[in-house]
Amino acid sequence: MNLNKAFALRVSKLLMEKKMSKYRLEKETGLSHSALRYIFNEINSDIRFSTIVKVCNAFKISLSEFFADELFDLKELEAE
Numbered sequence: 001m002n003l004n005k006a007f008a009l010r011v012s013k014l015l016m017e018k019k020m021s022k023y024r025l026e027k028e029t030g031l032s033h034s035a036l037r038y039i040f041n042e043i044n045s046d047i048r049f050s051t052i053v054k055v056c057n058a059f060k061i062s063l064s065e066f067f068a069d070e071l072f073d074l075k076e077l078e079a080e
Contacts, residue, residue: 003042004042006071011039013069014059023060028058 010051015025027034031054039051056066070076 001071001076004039004047005042006077007047008040010041010066010069010071014055014061014066018059025055025058028071029054037042042072 011025014020015022020028022036022040025031026033027049031051034052039047052063053065056063059066
């Protein structure tokens, strides 16, 4: 799995866990609708660190909590 897919899946999991809509995530992060659409459709070739930080802040979790998921197991991630 590539990093973009892992990121999109992790954000989707957190949306369900926190019972948050994509619209609310847009408002909390300040990211545009198209930016989030690019993330969920895995169109971005790279995700900016600032985007990851905004997402973590919106979910009120730390970076380590965000990445503490089996999706980010280095054995499973493909280097691009």
